[in-house]
Amino acid sequence: MMIVASAIIDEIFEVYVDCYEDDSYIDYTIVQKNRKKIKIIIDSIYEQSIENVTGQKPRNHLDARARINKLIKSDEAEYLDFLKTLDEVLSHYDVLSDKRYIDHSKDMESLLEGPLNRLCNQLCALEHYASMPSARALRSLLGRLK
DSSP states (O other), X not given: OOSSOTHHHHHHHHHHHHHBSSSSOBOHHHHHHHHHHHHHHHHHHHHHHXXXXXXXXXXXXXXXXXXXXXXXXHTOOTTHHHHXXXXXXXXXXXXXXXXXXXXXXXXHHHHHHTHHXXXXXXXXXXXXXXXXXXXXXXXXXXXXXX
């Protein structure tokens, strides 16, 4: 089963390439400009993955987290590790949706280099995506950021 559309891998790769001028330096200006794009990608990932796993589309990120927690408690869910990491990514959702004009650079860096990095690695390692050139390129890039 495809947990998300494969085009998401390409979108994630683009964001990481944009946000990092080289393999270790994050460009905070670009991160701030890409915040909305990152939110859209995360929205797509949680909507598609929850719908593909449960058969029902979540209403919002909080509903997605509630469904993930039910699946984790049942311990029977396919993609359990992926879902746990997705829940961790969604715990940082406020950074993406906050409309106040404040600097979120450090929080965004933490998200990009922490849970979102792990989620993308897990996604790229799934059987359906592992052989895709964009997935291999993304995993290689993410590996250099650690």
